[in-house]
Amino acid sequence: MPVKLYTLPELPYGYKDLAPYISEEQLKLHHQKHHQAYVTGANNLLEKLDKARKDNIDLDIKSTLKELSFHLGGNKLHTLFWKNMAPSGKGGGGEPSGNLADMIIAEYGSVARFKKEFTQAAVSCEGSGWAVLTVCKTNNRLDIIQVEKHNVNFPAGQPVIMVLDVWEHAYYMDYKNDRAKFVENFWNIVNWNEVNQALSKT
Ligand SMILES: [Fe+2]
Numbered sequence: 001m002p003v004k005l006y007t008l009p010e011l012p013y014g015y016k017d018l019a020p021y022i023s024e025e026q027l028k029l030h031h032q033k034h035h036q037a038y039v040t041g042a043n044n045l046l047e048k049l050d051k052a053r054k055d056n057i058d059l060d061i062k063s064t065l066k067e068l069s070f071h072l073g074g075n076k077l078h079t080l081f082w083k084n085m086a087p088s089g090k091g092g093g094g095e096p097s098g099n100l101a102d103m104i105i106a107e108y109g110s111v112a113r114f115k116k117e118f119t120q121a122a123v124s125c126e127g128s129g130w131a132v133l134t135v136c137k138t139n140n141r142l143d144i145i146q147v148e149k150h151n152v153n154f155p156a157g158q159p160v161i162m163v164l165d166v167w168e169h170a171y172y173m174d175y176k177n178d179r180a181k182f183v184e185n186f187w188n189i190v191n192w193n194e195v196n197q198a199l200s201k202t
Helices: 024-055 061-083 098-108 111-123 179-186 192-200
Strands: 129-136 141-148 160-165
Touching: 024 061, 061 160, 061 192, 098 111, 098 141, 098 192, 111 129, 111 141, 111 179, 160 192
Parallel strands: none
Antiparallel strands: 129 141, 129 160
């Protein structure tokens, strides 16, 4: 049976379509180089594991799995990130609706308060990382978490429904060191409908 490998998913919009909030140049680099690197990295490790199992060769499992989780996390989060954005005014920006809006208001009091906390999580994430919205199915709460390096602080079993990449490679070309500005502009391209659908699938 051939090993199943990952492929770089296509963006659900054109490279120019998130401008001026994310430029064509920035988005192309992020998608074609950085995301591709996680896909390639995960595939290389899966092939390495497969070969080692076939040939019955011992690997350094700890370091291999750590590296694999890094690439798998990168691939998963980037795939979600592209989906939870849309061109401004064409699915991007505006206000959340439906169950998502109800749960945000129940948890945070208002959409403005939620955006403020999510923004603070993104801006204050140490080094490279992600601001992530998850659903705790035990208590039916919407939790904001900070994920560092793709594979740290990931609560097991909590579905991720919205993410924001705050690695420098996500914004440096457009915003230099002004991460806060990038985060502020994320709200112009967030695809609330997609986040609501992701929530409904949990
Ligand atoms: Fe990224």
